[in-house]
Amino acid sequence: MDAQNIRISLAAARVNAGMTQDDVAKELHVGKQTVVNWEKGKTEPKTSQARRLSELYGMPYDVLIFLPSKAN
Numbered sequence: 001m002d003a004q005n006i007r008i009s010l011a012a013a014r015v016n017a018g019m020t021q022d023d024v025a026k027e028l029h030v031g032k033q034t035v036v037n038w039e040k041g042k043t044e045p046k047t048s049q050a051r052r053l054s055e056l057y058g059m060p061y062d063v064l065i066f067l068p069s070k071a072n
Contacts, residue, residue: 008059008063009039009064010039010064011039013053013057013064014039017056019056021036021039024056027052028045028049028053028056030049
């Protein structure tokens with residue numbers, strides 16, 4: 001698989017960064033349920049929040065997946 005095609009889910013990126021959902025919520029000044037909803041694909045973060053997530057997680061914005069993949 002081409003490294004440029006690899007995408008990381010929000011939950012996996014958060015865990016890899018060693019953060020809890022509470023940590024992320026505090027950093028972004030949102031409720032924990034908001035972070036849960038982003039990770040489950042129920043809602044999407046605003047662009048500014050998504051950019052901040054990529055900074056927090058130490059990864060490029062374009063490798064984060066903001067909606068869960070539909071595995072068969």
